[in-house]
Amino acid sequence: PPALTAGAVISGAVIGDKISPMSDSTNLAAGVTETNLFAHIKSMLYTTVPAFIISLIIYFILGMSYDVTSIDTTAVDTILAGISENVNVTPFYSLISLIPLIAIVVMAAKKVSALAAMIIASIIAMFIAMFVQGYGILEMMSFMNYGFSIDTGIEAVNRLLNRGGIQSMMWTVSLGYLGLSYGGILEKSFALEAILNKISSVVKSARNLIITHVLSSIFVNLISASQYVAIIIPGRMFLPAYRKLGIRSDVASRTCEDSGTVTSPLVPWGLCGVFFAGTLGVGTLEYLPYAFLCTLTPLVAILYAITGKFIWKEESSEGNVKEAAD
Template sequence: MSLIWALIPLFVMIACMIVTVVILKQGPHIPLIIGTSVAALVAWKHGFKWNDIEEMMYKGIKLALPAVVIIILVGLTIGAWIGGGVVATMIYYGLKIITPALFLVTICIICGVVSLAIGSSWSTMGTIGVAGMGIGLSMGIPAPIIAGAVISGAYFGDKMSPLSDTTNLAAGLTDTDLFVHIRHMFYTTIPGLLIALTVYGILGLQYRNSNIDQESIQQTIFMLEKSFVISPWLLLIPVAVIVLVATKVPAIPALVVGIILGSLAQVFVQGGSLSEAIGALQSGFVIDTGNAMVDDLFNRGGLDSMMYTVSMTLVAMTFGGILEYSGMLQSIMNQILKAAKTAGSLIVSTLIACFATNASCSEQYISIVVPARMFATAYTKMGLKSKNLSRALEDGGTLTSVFVPWNTCGVFILGTLGVGTFEYAPYAVLNLVVPIISVIYALTGFTIQKLSAAEIVEIQNRKAIEA
């Protein structure tokens, strides 16, 4: 398929997205449906039958099903943990212990440690991140800045964790040893984290105790004590989930255990009824304290709250499925590869392709899968070790997914943290800085490792045997 035809659905979708999301302030679903329709027409014009096009959409949706399950479980977890008093307890002790000046640094580190332990940025943002939003807002810190710190920490841990699905995906697709891949990411990710923590430290200075409405904080603490049973024992619930995942229990059963424990806490610790516990799982926790900020924070969660994100994911993947399986994405990638004449330009092209896939296919998994397929042979021909490709996939794919409002990651963050992409984007420092560092390394050759002659021969022999 020619490049012009391949770009038509993208241009139509992006134009509709700008009008709908930016100008009309509506959701991204309809522009994606329009883009899917145009992509289907382009595929049909190039000889694909409707049954083929349907199968492309189903394949795209199938890729997103693991993410859909996690989205649903995170909604249930938020409802159960709020109803069980877990989130209230975390906020309560956070307000007691964490000083406003150090809050942004602290919440970034905490999210990083938790995400590193469980391997999931989404689970971290949906639990620790929600509590962090409550603590920070109580201290008078703007929501976009808090969200940025939460996102930076969560994605640092997700990117560097051997339990992370995206980390394993990038390593597996490029035939790179998992821990070799993680060690190679240290060069870009650790400097990015240090820069992020420095920025959050500077930003936090303007929210010192002298600038905070202590009366508001005390009022929030009072409302928490009045509305929930606060107990340090409730913190064992998130600890249990972290321990389960850290001991290599899969994320889904670990989250289910957290949901069950949260619901039991709502009934037996908070004194709620079984009906209320089930209601919190289905439609979210409901409370009326008379305090607007507390009510806004705790009236959330549940299966229903995630349906916007689920529908967004399914619609986005029908669009991405047609682009990939009809060959449109292949056509675009081929043009990018033609421009890559040096090792540096090849890596930069990979980073750009990953972000472009995030924007066009709306899913971070595809932003790793498709470029990995397209660029693997080019890296070998250029004499580059596979870990260069695996790192570029994460730097350009995993981290930039949060900057696309219609990407499943951007939609998930809006649903859980309540902050839109354009609001938190300037403050998601790690996600902004690491791709830039990666570009600098590519252009200077720093940390870019090449294959030896023996390694090139070994790879060629293996491919010949496989063929």
């Protein structure tokens, strides 16, 4: 069923996004909470991996209910033929095209900054395109800025290959700037502090703080329709409370993603919800019951808050992890 398939696709996409040092939301959550990027990713593994494993088990069980005896490969064959006629996809060239991906993985393992890794990988990819496809340097610079455009005569192939460049992402960048600016105004005008003072009696313990953070981020996601705003405002608002309780900042950054980012695809009027629905051709409310990772991750975060598991204190080290008591 399309809804079940879409839910599985989204679950895979979300965990891939969360463990990638190239992800915009991952970098944003780390930056907002003043956390080292790789410490943030490592902390997220404690919530997203269990949710992912549970999701895989559920998908496996549900998948056993369906049996496909025949597959119509006409559409796939048409797309592959269209690509082969317009792009060099010999085995040798295909292997060369993996070099930027390998470079990103190596740089991520070496903990190279995300910005530097993306720039280096993009330059490598640019020279590969020039070598394999025969494009000139001016054409490549134009593609990077305005996006690649080709008419293959096959609509499905055109949709696959014709993508925007830097300019197509400016709406996302501008939204991030607006969210950061709005969060900065709320912080420097002491509005966030005033709100925090009002709920200070509620967030006196690690358990209540994390649960409140999760629920607040989901609420902001619903009213702002933006995962960026859902990361920025609750993240900046609750960060002082984490520090007051002596909880490490990577717990705060993790909670930002466990609630603000992961639930964004479930908001029908949100940016992620609209994108996924449009790309997969399945309505948000249709795939929502099957996007298990998106619903399980905040539940795992709340479970940890209740039990006190993996809620680390500032003074803890890699070899001696001390959990925050209520």
